Amino acid sequence: MSNGAERMRRELMIRLVREFRAGTLADNIDRIPVQLRPQNSPATRCCIYHDRAVLKYRLMALLGFDPKRETDETKPLKEYYEEAEAEDCSPEPPITVCGAGCAGCPSSRVAVTENCRGCFARPCVYACPRGAISVIDQHAWIDYSKCIKCGKCLQVCPFNAIIKTKVPCEDACPTGAIRKNEFGVADIDFDKCIFCGKCFAKCPFGAVMERSELVRVLRALGAGRKLVAMIAPSAQFQFPGGIEKLFSAVKAAGFHDVIEVALGAELTTEHEAHEFIERMKRGDRLMTTSCCTAFVELIKKHVPQLIPCVSDTPSPMKYAGKLAKEKYPDALTVFVGPCIAKRHEALSAENVDMVMNFEELGALLAGSGIDIMSQPEWKLPRPAIATARNFAKSCGVTDAILSELCGDDLPKVNGKFFNGIDAKTAKMLALYAAGKLPGNFIEGMSCEGGCVGGPCSLVK
Amino acid sequence: MAEKIKLEICCGTTCFMLGAAEIMQLATNMPPDLDGHVEVTGLACMNACLNENLGHSPFVRIDGKLIGNATVEMVCDELRKRLNGGGDNE
Numbered sequence: 001m002s003n004g005a006e007r008m009r010r011e012l013m014i015r016l017v018r019e020f021r022a023g024t025l026a027d028n029i030d031r032i033p034v035q036l037r038p039q040n041s042p043a044t045r046c047c048i049y050h051d052r053a054v055l056k057y058r059l060m061a062l063l064g065f066d067p068k069r070e071t072d073e074t075k076p077l078k079e080y081y082e083e084a085e086a087e088d089c090s091p092e093p094p095i096t097v098c099g100a101g102c103a104g105c106p107s108s109r110v111a112v113t114e115n116c117r118g119c120f121a122r123p124c125v126y127a128c129p130r131g132a133i134s135v136i137d138q139h140a141w142i143d144y145s146k147c148i149k150c151g152k153c154l155q156v157c158p159f160n161a162i163i164k165t166k167v168p169c170e171d172a173c174p175t176g177a178i179r180k181n182e183f184g185v186a187d188i189d190f191d192k193c194i195f196c197g198k199c200f201a202k203c204p205f206g207a208v209m210e211r212s213e214l215v216r217v218l219r220a221l222g223a224g225r226k227l228v229a230m231i232a233p234s235a236q237f238q239f240p241g242g243i244e245k246l247f248s249a250v251k252a253a254g255f256h257d258v259i260e261v262a263l264g265a266e267l268t269t270e271h272e273a274h275e276f277i278e279r280m281k282r283g284d285r286l287m288t289t290s291c292c293t294a295f296v297e298l299i300k301k302h303v304p305q306l307i308p309c310v311s312d313t314p315s316p317m318k319y320a321g322k323l324a325k326e327k328y329p330d331a332l333t334v335f336v337g338p339c340i341a342k343r344h345e346a347l348s349a350e351n352v353d354m355v356m357n358f359e360e361l362g363a364l365l366a367g368s369g370i371d372i373m374s375q376p377e378w379k380l381p382r383p384a385i386a387t388a389r390n391f392a393k394s395c396g397v398t399d400a401i402l403s404e405l406c407g408d409d410l411p412k413v414n415g416k417f418f419n420g421i422d423a424k425t426a427k428m429l430a431l432y433a434a435g436k437l438p439g440n441f442i443e444g445m446s447c448e449g450g451c452v453g454g455p456c457s458l459v460k
Numbered sequence: 461m462a463e464k465i466k467l468e469i470c471c472g473t474t475c476f477m478l479g480a481a482e483i484m485q486l487a488t489n490m491p492p493d494l495d496g497h498v499e500v501t502g503l504a505c506m507n508a509c510l511n512e513n514l515g516h517s518p519f520v521r522i523d524g525k526l527i528g529n530a531t532v533e534m535v536c537d538e539l540r541k542r543l544n545g546g547g548d549n550e
Contacts, residue, residue, distance in 0.1 A: 002482065010477050240471040240484070240502060249473075359477070366473040373471050373504035459481040 002460060004044065005206030010359055012036075012055065013214065016062055017367025020218045029059060029077040045205075054101040054206075061209040064216065067098045084215055093190050094211055094343035095200055097178070101207030102185040105167045110149050112140045115161035124153035124162060169199040169208060174421045175302055194297035196421060196446045197340035197455030210340060210456070214360045220332055221254040228328055229255045229361075230320040230352075232337035233262040233384070234392035234451040238358050238458045241373045248375035250361070253368050256331060257324075262384030264319030265291075265391040265400070272313040272397075273404035276441065280411035284309070286432060288442040289397050291315045292451075293341035294421065295444030302426040306433040309442075316391060317342060321351025336361050338454025341446065357456030394419040394450040398443045415441045420448030464499040465542050467535065468521040472505025475518035482532050483520060494539050 015032060019025040033055035037048040045051050057067035059077050063084045118138030125133045125140070132146035133153060140153075140162070154162045169178045169186055177192035178199050186207065188199075200208040220227055229250045231243065239246045247258040268291060279287050290296055290311040299306045314322075317335050324333045332353040335342060339357070346352040356364070365372060387400040398415045405413060416432070416439035418425055425444075431437050447453040453460070469475075469483050476484075480502075487500040508519040508526060516528030522538050 007478060014474060014477065238481075240476050240481075362473060362477040366477050371472050371505040372476070373502070458477065459485075 013363030014367045057098040062212045066096045097186045098207050099185045103205045104184040110164050115159050116140050123156040127152040127156045168202040172198040172202040194294045195341035195344045196294040201455040213354045226256045226331040228324045228331045228333050229258045230335045233389045244377040245375045247378035249370050249372045260384045261316050261320040262388040264316035265388035267319040268316045269400040273401045293345040294446035303429040318349050325351045338457035358458045392451040394445050413441050414439045418444040421446045467500045470506045470519045471502040478517040480518040
């Protein structure tokens with residue numbers, strides 16, 4: 001476990017599932033924040049009352065509500081739980097910032113700490129390109145009207161006395177979509193947000209929350225609905241004992257059937273390879289992949305001139321949904337992956353009814369008392385081919401397409417990769433759109449390493 | 461050569477979710493000074509969590525000694541103590 005925010009998020013999910021399975025969630029949900037931070041227990045924020053308040057909002061998000069849209073502060077969670085029963089719309093937007101959880105981190109700046117010795121050499125003064133540093137009373141001072149935060153002074157200080165403070169969510173956001181609002185807490189601008197989940201993964205206060213569909217899934221299971229889980233290829237690196245045991249565990253949790261999304265990836269590969277040939281034959285200069293939702297959103301919102309080059313091929317999730325609905329027309333389909341953006345994509349995917357992440361699936365199994373390692377090996381009717389399972393890794397999509405494209409008269413692939421999106425990606429993509437960079441096939445993955453590095457993965 | 465230290469990691473779903481996944485990475489990625497001296501096994505749920513309220517997961521067992529709230533660093537520290545001190549010195 002890498003940090004306490006992650007641990008609390010997962011613990012809370014497991015508790016929620018346990019209470020649900022025991023039939024006590026409605027009666028106990030308002031007690032959970034107090035049980036987790038009882039009187040005289042150590043607080044993680046300023047006091048246990050603040051901790052409890054954030055836990056309440058976290059539970060609200062787990063029930064599928066946006067804490068930002070709270071209108072009545074006195075409303076107990078039980079009422080939200082009952083409302084969630086009636087509400088069957090998918091959560092949009094999929095992520096939100098909990099104002100009570102956000103610490104309103106001060107804007108990033110370069111600061112001289114008390115470790116400054118006011119030395120004779122003063123390399124900071126010489127390193128500063130804007131003449132922003134002066135030494136007064138044996139201590140360096142920065143004139144913030146001149147400082148451009150280049151950090152050159154940090155590098156040269158012999159005492160490590162100069163630091164650059166960070167704002168983890170803003171620093172992680174590749175599109176400048178997360179900024180502080182008039183109340184000094186972070187807010188997401190959804191005209192810019194691409195749902196990559198980097199702020200969610202990086203906030204040390206756990207203030208960025210996903211609006212979960214976990215309770216919707218639990219309810220459907222509890223009501224005896226026929227549910228089909230569609231598990232993303234990256235699951236093979238995420239759970240103990242391999243996907244065969246995982247699939248048995250999912251079945252034991254009450255799902256009617258389990259489908260590998262890699263089977264959808266096979267169809268994506270086939271279709272995308274043919275699409276590439278067609279596009280090249282008709283004289284297109286460039287095609288980009290379309291399986292990573294955050295990458296597609298980045299193009300739509302920030303490099304619109306590239307939209308015509310985005311592949312029209314449905315993603316593996318959409319194909320898997322189609323396979324599932326063909327087999328079980330009356331079933332509800334649940335995509336399970338390490339991704340936040342897929343929640344957004346699922347809204348427009350007619351064959352995907354709900355989305356869970358790997359943390360939620362793990363919590364669903366743990367809270368239901370299902371031990372994955374003790375499960376029998378599930379016999380896959382037909383295991384997906386290796387290149388399709390490899391989709392979850394960076395360059396995996398290109399590899400799969402290359403293996404599909406063999407023949408002398410076919411167009412040659414000159415593949416370029418975006419292995420993780422950052423603040424520079426949109427600028428680079430604009431250069432590709434303008435024809436200033438070589439390459440005819442761009443694979444884009446928002447997460448470093450591919451889906452396996454997703455914000456909601458269990459194993460990082 | 462001395463007998464290997466036995467590190468058993470609970471891979472029950474709860475422990476796995478709450479940190480055993482990272483500790484399991486020691487199976488393939490042991491620090492150089494410990495490499496070759498430890499036998500790592502991932503176990504199905506050891507039921508150590510049954511009477512606890514999640515607070516003590518993940519659990520590991522080192523030469524039979526049960527350790528709760530385990531982290532990679534803590535496990536390596538304990539392994540080093542055993543490797544260098546030759547047993548349970550507490």
